[in-house]
Amino acid sequence: MSSTTSDDCGPAPAEAIYPDLTTAFTAIQEHAKANGYAFYRHDRKPNRAVFRCDRAGKYDSKGKNPNTDPSKQRSSSGSKKCGCKMGVELRLDHISGNWSLKVLEATHNHPRSADPKVHPAHRIAALAPHIHTVICALGRAGLSTRQIVSTLQKEFPEALLTPKDVSNIVQKAKLKDREDKKTST
Missing domain, CATH: 1.10.10 (Arc Repressor Mutant, subunit A)
Known part of the structure; x- marks a missing residue:
């Protein structure tokens, strides 16, 4: 669980138990919004769901011609992806039917967002x-x-x-x- 930490970026949600996946996702997304980041669904199986910081991954330049002259390239078309590893996992307990939250990586490698509106998940949810x-x-x-x-x-x-x-x-x-x-x- 090591990563470059940023004192500015918010903490991971606390480990908890939720009655269903929708309630769990709503809770962790609200926590993320209050702390300057957002989650997206990284992986989903019937008994497990993994959510990562929306700045996870690396920019994919697929479809971009590296030989294009810089004067002809679009400006402001960069990516906010920075390889953040922060993530959580929700697992279904078959006996109780509840979903338990486990933090996979608790730290971010970027500062918190100044405004929740910079995250599409928060704009669409609002x-x-x-x-x-x-x-x-x-x-x-x-x-x-x-x-x-x-x-x-x-x-x-x-x-x-x-x-x-x-x-x-x-x-x-x-x-x-x-x-x-x-x-x-």
């Missing part, structure tokens, strides 16, 4: 259900991400979503629609 429904409906109607973002800025200026957030929400809704269609046939 989204009102009716706005989420509007985004999905506009996506199903065939509007482009740019058109949806423009509509949101006019109708719901309090929604602090990036175009990528909107694209992800629309893609997830379309995937769910396809899965629902498969199961209904």
Whole structure:
């Protein structure tokens, strides 16, 4: 459990027991939000789920041409990934039906975030259900991400979503629609 520590970044959530996986994830994500980071689901099996700091991993330059002249490269297209190893595991106890939280790595290698809005997980979680429904409906109607973002800025200026957030929400809704269609046939 060793890693470069950052005094600024928040601690890992305390080991605990939860009645279900949804409650557990909500609790650890709220803890992360209060401490300047966010979790994402790294791995999920029927009896176990692993969540890591959203700054885990390394930037993948796949699809980028290394021979492109720097003057023609997009600016501000970097990644926030820095190889953070912080993570937790939730395991199902078959006897009680509860999920127990175990900290796999307690420390971060980066400072805490100044604002929770820098994490997509927190922006999307703060989204009102009716706005989420509007985004999905506009996506199903065939509007482009740019058109949806423009509509949101006019109708719901309090929604602090990036175009990528909107694209992800629309893609997830379309995937769910396809899965629902498969199961209904």
